[in-house]
Amino acid sequence: MYDENDQQYLDCINNVCHVGHCHPKTVQAGAEQMKKLNTNSRFLHDNIVLLAQKLVSTMPSSLCMVYFTNSGSEANDLAIRLSRHHTKATEIISLDRAYHGHVISLIDISTYKLDKMVDGVHKKPDFVHIAECPDSFRGKYTKRDHPGEDLGALYASNIDDIIEEIHKKNKNVTCFIAESMQSCGGQVIYPPGYLDKVFKSVRAAGGVCIMDEVQVGFGRVGTHMWSFDAQGVVPDIVTLGKPMGNGHPISAVITTREIAASFEACGVEYFNTYGGNPVSCAIGLAVLDVIESEDLMGNAINIGEAMGKRLHELKEKYTIIGDVRGVGMFWGLDLVKNRTTCEPATEEAAFVVKRLKEGHILFSRDGPHENVLKFKPPMCFDLANVDTLVTNLDRIFSELNMGKENSCES
Numbered sequence: 326m327y328d329e330n331d332q333q334y335l336d337c338i339n340n341v342c343h344v345g346h347c348h349p350k351t352v353q354a355g356a357e358q359m360k361k362l363n364t365n366s367r368f369l370h371d372n373i374v375l376l377a378q379k380l381v382s383t384m385p386s387s388l389c390m391v392y393f394t395n396s397g398s399e400a401n402d403l404a405i406r407l408s409r410h411h412t413k414a415t416e417i418i419s420l421d422r423a424y425h426g427h428v429i430s431l432i433d434i435s436t437y438k439l440d441k442m443v444d445g446v447h448k449k450p451d452f453v454h455i456a457e458c459p460d461s462f463r464g465k466y467t468k469r470d471h472p473g474e475d476l477g478a479l480y481a482s483n484i485d486d487i488i489e490e491i492h493k494k495n496k497n498v499t500c501f502i503a504e505s506m507q508s509c510g511g512q513v514i515y516p517p518g519y520l521d522k523v524f525k526s527v528r529a530a531g532g533v534c535i536m537d538e539v540q541v542g543f544g545r546v547g548t549h550m551w552s553f554d555a556q557g558v559v560p561d562i563v564t565l566g567k568p569m570g571n572g573h574p575i576s577a578v579i580t581t582r583e584i585a586a587s588f589e590a591c592g593v594e595y596f597n598t599y600g601g602n603p604v605s606c607a608i609g610l611a612v613l614d615v616i617e618s619e620d621l622m623g624n625a626i627n628i629g630e631a632m633g634k635r636l637h638e639l640k641e642k643y644t645i646i647g648d649v650r651g652v653g654m655f656w657g658l659d660l661v662k663n664r665t666t667c668e669p670a671t672e673e674a675a676f677v678v679k680r681l682k683e684g685h686i687l688f689s690r691d692g693p694h695e696n697v698l699k700f701k702p703p704m705c706f707d708l709a710n711v712d713t714l715v716t717n718l719d720r721i722f723s724e725l726n727m728g729k730e731n732s733c734e735s
């Protein structure tokens with residue numbers, strides 16, 4: 326990235342310009358299509374069909390129906406509509422710390438925003454049920470407090486409790502919605518088996534499972550196109566966004582034939598003025614093409630290995646790093662004031678981000694305490710970039726001058 330003075334920045338934040346800022350192929354695809362037909366004509370354009378087919382080819386076979394939308398929020402809002410029409414139930418289970426979008430239906434289920442609202446106007450509705458965030462470093466059940474225990478099962482049992490409460494009120498679950506890995510909540514990777522157990526419980530209760538891949542999809546994990554796939558689960562509805570248009574607003578909802586049929590049977594057709602316009606679809610096709618032709622998933626695997634090794638070396642050196650977690654192009658460093666109490670090192674995280682920016686490296690922090698350093702760069706990030714980043718982190722952590730005296734392990 327370059328600023329107005331041509332100063333170069335190393336972008337470790339922007340997961341929207343997925344295949345690289347202004348990638349020539351995505352720019353060209355958009356410009357070419359804009360010259361021909363620039364609007365949704367209300368007739369089926371080839372680009373819509375081609376993009377839908379291409380997306381479906383990357384999904385488990387049950388997920389074969391595609392709706393095009395324009396933002397992650399629109400996609401998640403539509404996903405909830407689909408779940409309501411399919412299940413005829415009302416109750417939504419969402420994870421603590423989640424963010425799913427800026428519209429009212431999603432602020433309702435996003436404690437990432439709800440918890441910060443101070444004017445009392447927008448309160449969590451009764452039909453929304455917030456489950457524990459399955460963060461095994463800083464959540465209710467940690468590896469420290471529950472060594473050797475099945476954290477996936479412990480966190481999943483919280484969902485069972487919620488379902489029981491819902492039934493006691495003579496209500497039914499419509500859906501469980503979560504990111505496949507929780508990004509806004511602090512780069513949280515769920516304990517093994519968690520999603521599988523939750524999906525079983527939710528489905529047994531008649532609900533559907535929605536995976537939000539808005540931040541973590543499109544090959545970011547490297548080994549798989551979709552990060553739910555890397556965890557061995559098959560959702561009922563998947564939502565896509567951010568990287569899909571490399572910055573151009575396009576998103577999608579992908580679901581099963583049965584759920585789409587229930588939606589169709591509601592009597593109101595799906596219409597969206599901009600959703601699936603041919604320019605957006607041309608760009609979406611170009612993004613998928615670049616992911617493949619430049620082997621960006623292979624790159625994510627290599628970068629993930631390098632990041633893991635280098636970040637764990639940093640953790641050996643600096644006790645301020647309480648936890649290192651990640652995969653592919655998705656990493657988090659949970660900074661702690663000391664490793665015994667694991668008190669969040671919020672000011673220190675702010676300091677690191679500020680110092681990096683002074684060195685022209687863009688980095689962010691997140692999580693409820695804003696102490697988790699967050700890595701989610703464009704997928705063209707390379708090994709030399711990893712070296713630049715880690716060398717600078719090393720320098721800045723040494724400036725923080727933390728001791729090495731304690732022992733709490735993640």
Ligand code: PMP
Nearest residue numbers: 396397398424425426539540566
């Ligand atoms: N889901 C997740 C996980 C997100 O991170 C975001 C945006 N940060 C959204 C949904 C909403 O997407 P949009 O801003 O495109 O509406």
